[in-house]
Amino acid sequence: MSDYRAPVKDMRFVMDELAGFRELSQYPDFAEATPDMADAILEEAAKFTREVLAPLNRVGDKAGCQLTAAGVVTPPGWKEAYKAFCDAGWNAISCPPDHAGHGQPDTIAVAVKEMIQSSNMSFSLGPLLTTGAVEALLTCASDELKAIYLEKMVTGEWTGTMNLTEPQAGSDLALIRSRAEPQADGTYRVFGQKIFITYGDHDMTDNIVHLVLARLPDAPAGVRGISMFLVPKFLVNADGSRGARNDAFCVSIEHKLGIHASPTCVMAFGDNGGAVGYLLGEANRGLEYMFIMMNEARLGVGLQGIALGERAYQQALAYARDRKQGRDALTGEALVTIDRHPDIRRMLMLMKSRVEACRALAYYTSGLLDRAHVIEDPAEKQRNLYLAEFLIPIVKGGGTEMAIEVTSLGLQIHGGMGFIEETGAAQHWRDSRITTIYEGTTGIQANDLIFRKLMRDQGATARYVFGEVAATVKSLAAAGRPELQAIARRLGDGLQAWVQATEWLSANAKTGLSGVLTAAVPYLNLAVAVGGGWLMGRAALAAAVHLDSGEGDQVFFRAKIASAHFYADQMLPLAAACAETVMAGDAALAGLGDEIF
Numbered sequence: 001m002s003d004y005r006a007p008v009k010d011m012r013f014v015m016d017e018l019a020g021f022r023e024l025s026q027y028p029d030f031a032e033a034t035p036d037m038a039d040a041i042l043e044e045a046a047k048f049t050r051e052v053l054a055p056l057n058r059v060g061d062k063a064g065c066q067l068t069a070a071g072v073v074t075p076p077g078w079k080e081a082y083k084a085f086c087d088a089g090w091n092a093i094s095c096p097p098d099h100a101g102h103g104q105p106d107t108i109a110v111a112v113k114e115m116i117q118s119s120n121m122s123f124s125l126g127p128l129l130t131t132g133a134v135e136a137l138l139t140c141a142s143d144e145l146k147a148i149y150l151e152k153m154v155t156g157e158w159t160g161t162m163n164l165t166e167p168q169a170g171s172d173l174a175l176i177r178s179r180a181e182p183q184a185d186g187t188y189r190v191f192g193q194k195i196f197i198t199y200g201d202h203d204m205t206d207n208i209v210h211l212v213l214a215r216l217p218d219a220p221a222g223v224r225g226i227s228m229f230l231v232p233k234f235l236v237n238a239d240g241s242r243g244a245r246n247d248a249f250c251v252s253i254e255h256k257l258g259i260h261a262s263p264t265c266v267m268a269f270g271d272n273g274g275a276v277g278y279l280l281g282e283a284n285r286g287l288e289y290m291f292i293m294m295n296e297a298r299l300g301v302g303l304q305g306i307a308l309g310e311r312a313y314q315q316a317l318a319y320a321r322d323r324k325q326g327r328d329a330l331t332g333e334a335l336v337t338i339d340r341h342p343d344i345r346r347m348l349m350l351m352k353s354r355v356e357a358c359r360a361l362a363y364y365t366s367g368l369l370d371r372a373h374v375i376e377d378p379a380e381k382q383r384n385l386y387l388a389e390f391l392i393p394i395v396k397g398g399g400t401e402m403a404i405e406v407t408s409l410g411l412q413i414h415g416g417m418g419f420i421e422e423t424g425a426a427q428h429w430r431d432s433r434i435t436t437i438y439e440g441t442t443g444i445q446a447n448d449l450i451f452r453k454l455m456r457d458q459g460a461t462a463r464y465v466f467g468e469v470a471a472t473v474k475s476l477a478a479a480g481r482p483e484l485q486a487i488a489r490r491l492g493d494g495l496q497a498w499v500q501a502t503e504w505l506s507a508n509a510k511t512g513l514s515g516v517l518t519a520a521v522p523y524l525n526l527a528v529a530v531g532g533g534w535l536m537g538r539a540a541l542a543a544a545v546h547l548d549s550g551e552g553d554q555v556f557f558r559a560k561i562a563s564a565h566f567y568a569d570q571m572l573p574l575a576a577a578c579a580e581t582v583m584a585g586d587a588a589l590a591g592l593g594d595e596i597f
């Protein structure tokens with residue numbers, strides 16, 4: 001099995017050329033985020049993930065987690081790796097400095113997170129959930145709760161969880177039944193069962209902070225009656241020391257297709273009299289708070305897809321350079337390594353270019369979020385935020401669906417050995433399969449893109465994106481290189497398809513709702529193909545400037561142009577087909593009932 005080497009060169013290229021990283025250090029909040037600082041952080045993270053986390057990936061997959069009388073036990077090496085992870089400060093990288101964080105911009109943190117996820121996806125989920133919970137506390141916790149919990153969660157001394165899902169409430173959280181009863185002392189007693197809770201229990205830390213969605217006795221029905229509670233595994237004494245065990249227990253763990261080392265827990269709250277909980281923010285606004293954090297969380301899961309695609313690509317490339325089979329069709333040379341076969345080269349380049357396109361989208365979005373954070377001009381702030389929010393379902397849906405296809409290609413390149421677990425290629429494919437499901441399925445992302453992000457400003461953000469893509473087409477067409485002109489033609493056609501499909505959706509949103517809902521995922525796929533092609537086109541333009549100057553790693557810049565060209569040839573023609581599918585809507589089903597299934 002191949003080891004993992006973080007693609008630091010591509011990460012830095014995307015940060016600088018597409019995500020606007022260099023401008024960030026002008027802002028006081030990010031004054032320390034200089035290129036030298038970014039280089040140092042990324043090199044250190046690359047070393048840590050390669051040496052500490054990557055070797056445990058297969059160990060965790062094989063051993064999984066066990067539920068014992070003492071709670072959930074993580075695989076061998078997990079506890080030590082987690083301690084090393086926290087000691088090195090990785091958990092706190094983008095958390096605010098006034099709560100023991102390092103305050104680095106998302107544009108740096110996104111690369112570090114990609115490395116952690118690539119090297120060990122199951123491990124990465126604990127910190128991902130913890131930083132999500134930190135965001136929630138920053139958004140809505142009282143100063144008193146912040147003082148007790150925040151710093152320990154930022155450093156990773158305690159982990160956090162998100163308890164939304166119940167057996168009858170998955171995508172539809174309006175159906176949540178867990179309840180919270182107010183007590184005379186201002187606390188609450190929480191009762192209910194939550195399922196599928198990531199890192200709901202484990203042995204890496206001596207406390208776990210559960211964020212639980214539940215209803216108050218007088219709460220209105222539906223999503224407007226859900227509140228958020230902080231329920232610690234162990235109560236905390238006034239002096240900050242660990243107190244009594246709370247009534248919040250993991251009662252079983254799931255046996256899953258992938259991410260075996262990430263414990264997925266059924267949690268029982270209040271079976272022994274009630275779990276002590278503390279209301280976060282205002283009553284009945286729990287889901288609203290959850291939505292504020294959802295941007296980060298969805299971007300994080302999109303990044304998981306990119307991370308797994310990258311790991312699968314590295315492994316497939318190493319295998320293809322080693323495995324000998326068949327004759328070179330062009331030179332006739334006998335017994336060559338399989339990377340000489342054009343079909344293997346096609347699959348490898350498809351993996352590489354699709355990962356790069358989605359990485360570009362994710363890092364670009366992180367840059368927008370950083371700017372939305374530091375820019376003071378309200379109109380500019382909102383423009384950056386709206387654009388980021390428009391792109392987030394594209395990154396989440398696109399990055400994760402891409403991962404399933406790309407990790408499957410990685411497996412295919414291994415031939416029969418890909419189907420054999422010892423090789424390790426299958427693990428990436430199995431691990432990737434969850435990413436299109438949790439944190440909102442692809443169907444939910446597609447609906448979010450159309451009904452919340454596209455429609456909310458009557459298409460203004462989409463039109464801004466179309467304008468940017470058109471400008472890139474123009475620059476590519478004007479460039480003196482034939483490869484860039486070829487990309488321009490494909491991107492121009494892709495843009496036309498995107499605009500046409502968007503107009504169709506807008507025209508049908510009110511009167512043809514069933515057709516629009518049928519078209520939602522094909523529309524998302526279209527947006528991913530063209531959005532990715534746009535940033536690949538920009539990457540090719542930037543690489544051409546470096547080639548013209550003759551400075552820097554010329555092989556890397558040539559490879560960037562080749563990757564963008566290949567993406568344009570292989571992925572952008574799909575845009576026209578997606579647009580056709582979008583505009584077909586549900587025509588084939590009109591007037592037919594359930595009997596056709």
Ligand SMILES: Cc1cc2nc3c(=O)[nH]c(=O)nc-3n(C[C@H](O)[C@H](O)[C@H](O)COP(=O)(O)OP(=O)(O)OC[C@H]3O[C@@H](n4cnc5c(N)ncnc54)[C@H](O)[C@@H]3O)c2cc1C
Nearest residue numbers: 162163164165170171196197198264437438439440441443
């Ligand atoms: C390994 C794992 C870890 C998880 N971790 C956590 C966690 O830490 N915390 C937590 O709270 N939850 C967690 N979850 C739960 C996860 O978020 C849900 O599984 C997910 O939201 C989907 O809900 P569901 O499984 O009930 O599927 P359902 O909601 O029943 O969906 C089934 C299908 O119907 C579709 N569908 C549903 N509604 C619509 C709609 N309105 N329009 C179109 N299609 C629709 C879906 O897209 C999907 O294809 C985890 C799940 C797993 C498997």
